[in-house]
Amino acid sequence: MAKKNDLKLFRARRTIRRFTAEDVSEEDLEALLEAGSVAPSRLDRRPLHYVIIRNSDTKAKIAEALRVRPYIEEAPVVIAVCANPALSDTWEMDGSAAIENMLLAATKLGLGGAWVGSKGSALWDQTVQVMRQTMGIPANIEVVSLVCFGHPAEEKKPYEPGEKMDRYRLHYDHWDNLKL
Numbered sequence: 001m002a003k004k005n006d007l008k009l010f011r012a013r014r015t016i017r018r019f020t021a022e023d024v025s026e027e028d029l030e031a032l033l034e035a036g037s038v039a040p041s042r043l044d045r046r047p048l049h050y051v052i053i054r055n056s057d058t059k060a061k062i063a064e065a066l067r068v069r070p071y072i073e074e075a076p077v078v079i080a081v082c083a084n085p086a087l088s089d090t091w092e093m094d095g096s097a098a099i100e101n102m103l104l105a106a107t108k109l110g111l112g113g114a115w116v117g118s119k120g121s122a123l124w125d126q127t128v129q130v131m132r133q134t135m136g137i138p139a140n141i142e143v144v145s146l147v148c149f150g151h152p153a154e155e156k157k158p159y160e161p162g163e164k165m166d167r168y169r170l171h172y173d174h175w176d177n178l179k180l
Contacts, residue, residue: 012158013104016112017071019150024077028109032149035105036081036098047087048098048144051080051135058134062146065127068116075114075148080131082141092119095144102147112152117145 024032033050041047053059054077063072072078081099083091099115106113118124128143137143167180 007161008158009104009108011161011163013107014112014156014158015114016150016152016154016156017114017148018153019071019074019076019112019148020153022076022151024111024149024151028111029077029149031109032077032079032102032105032111035101036079039094039097039101041094041097042088042090045088045090045094047083047085047091048094049082049084049141051082051131051137053078053080053135061130061134062127065130066116066123066146071114071148072116072146074153075150077149078116079147079149080135080137081144081147082137083144084140085142086140091142092144099145099147102149106149110151111149112154114148115145116148117143119145 029052033052036048036050053062056073059073059075059078062078063069066072079102081095083095085091088094103113103115117127128137131137131143132139168178170179171177172179
């Protein structure tokens with residue numbers, strides 16, 4: 001059975017928005033993509049596609065459209081996690097699981113990562129249009145989100161055990177049943 005100390009990787013995973021100029025190796029990139037590929041997928045439908053973005057002009061266009069600077073441009077690698085909704089009704093959950101797997105893998109590899117994008121906002125819709133035009137993403141494919149990866153230029157301490165767990169949000173069998 002897992003103990004609290006076994007969760008160190010999860011507590012160490014922090015959003016990193018500042019990256020050094022050091023590139024992400026092909027070996028590390030492959031490990032990130034493998035981590036995303038083994039994420040849960042409802043009925044093993046596997047609707048996901050990944051667009052790996054290293055081109056600085058493309059990153060600049062995305063950053064401009066999303067108005068998220070400078071870390072999209074600074075990140076050596078940005079991955080657009082995409083999905084074919086015709087393959088699975090749960091493509092957004094599948095994409096989210098893959099992103100979390102990649103972020104945990106990045107932490108294990110000593111890389112930093114940031115999940116970017118807020119579906120449903122005008123800026124996100126504009127950004128998806130830019131990605132379709134710039135990167136050739138087909139109209140039948142949805143963009144789940146973006147993830148920036150690189151070597152951290154900032155350090156964030158891991159969370160302490162229980163630091164982010166709010167017992168007022170834990171309901172046992174009934175909403176009014178809290179164990180404080």
